[in-house]
Amino acid sequence: MPYVNIKITRDGATAEQKATLIRGVTELLQVVLDKNPATTVVVIDEVDTDNWGIGGESVTERRKAGR
Amino acid sequence: MPYVNIKITRDGATAEQKATLIRGVTELLQVVLDKNPATTVVVIDEVDTDNWGIGGESVTERRKAGR
Amino acid sequence: MPYVNIKITRDGATAEQKATLIRGVTELLQVVLDKNPATTVVVIDEVDTDNWGIGGESVTERRKAGR
Amino acid sequence: MPYVNIKITRDGATAEQKATLIRGVTELLQVVLDKNPATTVVVIDEVDTDNWGIGGESVTERRKAGR
Amino acid sequence: MPYVNIKITRDGATAEQKATLIRGVTELLQVVLDKNPATTVVVIDEVDTDNWGIGGESVTERRKAGR
Amino acid sequence: MPYVNIKITRDGATAEQKATLIRGVTELLQVVLDKNPATTVVVIDEVDTDNWGIGGESVTERRKAGR
Numbered sequence: 001m002p003y004v005n006i007k008i009t010r011d012g013a014t015a016e017q018k019a020t021l022i023r024g025v026t027e028l029l030q031v032v033l034d035k036n037p038a039t040t041v042v043v044i045d046e047v048d049t050d051n052w053g054i055g056g057e058s059v060t061e062r063r064k065a066g067r
Numbered sequence: 068m069p070y071v072n073i074k075i076t077r078d079g080a081t082a083e084q085k086a087t088l089i090r091g092v093t094e095l096l097q098v099v100l101d102k103n104p105a106t107t108v109v110v111i112d113e114v115d116t117d118n119w120g121i122g123g124e125s126v127t128e129r130r131k132a133g134r
Numbered sequence: 135m136p137y138v139n140i141k142i143t144r145d146g147a148t149a150e151q152k153a154t155l156i157r158g159v160t161e162l163l164q165v166v167l168d169k170n171p172a173t174t175v176v177v178i179d180e181v182d183t184d185n186w187g188i189g190g191e192s193v194t195e196r197r198k199a200g201r
Numbered sequence: 202m203p204y205v206n207i208k209i210t211r212d213g214a215t216a217e218q219k220a221t222l223i224r225g226v227t228e229l230l231q232v233v234l235d236k237n238p239a240t241t242v243v244v245i246d247e248v249d250t251d252n253w254g255i256g257g258e259s260v261t262e263r264r265k266a267g268r
Numbered sequence: 269m270p271y272v273n274i275k276i277t278r279d280g281a282t283a284e285q286k287a288t289l290i291r292g293v294t295e296l297l298q299v300v301l302d303k304n305p306a307t308t309v310v311v312i313d314e315v316d317t318d319n320w321g322i323g324g325e326s327v328t329e330r331r332k333a334g335r
Numbered sequence: 336m337p338y339v340n341i342k343i344t345r346d347g348a349t350a351e352q353k354a355t356l357i358r359g360v361t362e363l364l365q366v367v368l369d370k371n372p373a374t375t376v377v378v379i380d381e382v383d384t385d386n387w388g389i390g391g392e393s394v395t396e397r398r399k400a401g402r
Contacts, residue, residue: 001322003137003175006297007244007271013301015117019128020300022120028292032285033276039322041137041175042120043074045112045246050216053223053243054269054307061220068188070141070338070376073163080167082251086262087166089254095158099151100142106188108338108376109254110208112246121135121173141378149318153329156321176321177275179313179380184350187357187377195354202389204271204309208338209368218367225363230341233355234348240389242271242309255336255374283385287396290388310388311342313380 001039002029009059010046018044068106069096076126077113085111135173136163143193144180152178202240203230210260211247219245269307270297277327278314286312336374337364344394345381353379 004025022042029035049059057067071092089109096102116126124134138159156176163169183193191201205226223243230236250260258268272293290310297303317327325335339360357377364370384394392402 001175001277001320001327003177003275005273008297008301008303009269015125015127017300018117019120019125021296022125023123024296024300025293026120026123028289028296029274029276032288032292033281035276037123038121039173039175040121040123041135041173043114043137044118044120045114046118047244047246050219051245051247052269053220053227053245054239054241056224056227056238056241058216058220058223059269060216068143068186068193068376070378071159072139074137075163075167075169076135082259082261084166085251086254086259088162089259090257091162091166092159093254093257095155095162096140096142099154099158100147102142104257105255106374106376107255107257108336108374110248110338111252111254112248113252119135126135149326149328152318153321153326156326157324160321160324171324172322174322174324177315178319178321179315180319181378181380184353185379185381187354187361187379188373188375190358190361190372190375192350192354192357194350202309202344202387202394204311204342206340207364209364209370210336214368221367222363225367226360229356229359229363230343233352233359234343236343240307240309242269242307244271253336260336283393283395286385287388287393290393291391294388294391305391306389308389308391311382312386312388313382314386 002035004040004042005045006042007045007047009049009052013046069102071109072112073109074112074114076116076119080113136169138174138176139179140176141179141181143183143186147180203236205241205243206246207243208246208248210250210253214247270303272308272310273313274310275313275315277317277320281314337370339375339377340380341377342380342382344384344387348381
């Protein structure tokens with residue numbers, strides 16, 4: 001019954017990679033906490049680099065500056 | 068003053084359907100908990116089926132497999 | 135398969151009221167968007183009034199001021 | 202180490218405005234709570250006006266009605 | 269730089285189990301998407317069973333009914 | 336009309352500090368994006384250090400290790 005939300009920058013993750021994340025995190029919750037995979041929900045949000053900040057800067061700015 | 072976030076797969080919900088959800092959940096909070104509708108905020112996120120997982124699979128995979 | 139998160143201030147909502155919210159929002163999603171209630175997840179967060187702000191003030195401050 | 206999520210309606214906020222929000226909220230957390238800006242994460246979600254409700258109506262409806 | 273939020277019912281997960289979840293999901297994001305573990309943030313929310321609904325019922329109700 | 340969620344570790348932030356955060360972020364959204372403070376909602380979540388991970392470790396573990 002867990003709910004997992006994964007937020008990443010929008011950088012071209014493929015459908016296969018996202019399916020691997022979904023499978024992996026669902027298995028992890030089953031192995032560690034015996035959670036039923038049938039009702040484990042995973043939602044992936046891909047966020048534009050203008051809209052993601054770390055260290056007080058957007059990721060767009062950081063990449064331009066080579067950080 | 069409540070805040071409600073509704074996440075659904077992106078499957079063509081119309082503006083009218085989404086307005087009906089907003090009205091319905093706002094009324095529900097007023098009826099059940101006497102919450103002021105004027106400051107009830109509802110945000111609907113529509114999520115690509117590649118980015119939504121249940122049962123360890125993405126919804127895209129499940130639909131291909133007829134699940 | 136929808137996921138709904140309802141945030142309200144912690145003001146003594148009873149288990150029955152919360153169960154009514156869960157049932158109501160699940161039915162709303164079934165009626166409006168034909169979503170399967172069996173996999174509709176609802177999570178209610180009750181938030182201390184010190185930790186909820188509106189109009190630039192915490193709800194604790196607003197209530198003290200009679201707003 | 203804080204995580205901040207800012208949700209606004211999609212109304213043409215520029216990359217510069219979003220960078221200003223990211224810088225501002227990161228500084229605020231440093232000044233008020235001495236949080237390390239290097240690990241402060243800010244995610245901005247821009248939401249279509251059909252998908253944002255307040256007062257039981259979508260923002261699209263409210264604007265049409267001049268509210 | 270990913271941000272992951274895991275919501276589970278409050279059922280006595282230990283500090284060790286939660287640390288295992290944090291390590292596991294951080295590694296998964298490194299392996300699948302080459303994300304830097306140093307800036308991967310994981311937040312676990314434990315939710316009372318009165319506040320978690322599935323199938324239109326709270327988990328408290330479901331357990332009482334043997335579901 | 337913005338909605339802001341701030342997550343921090345539970346480390347004794349006072350009601351005054353949280354009120355300062357609420358006021359500050361509400362003003363920031365008014366100054367930068369001309370958002371109406373009257374309907375800006377801010378929710379602060381304080382998270383136990385066992386439940387917050389960064390760098391693949393819980394904050395509890397990091398502090399024990401002097402990181």
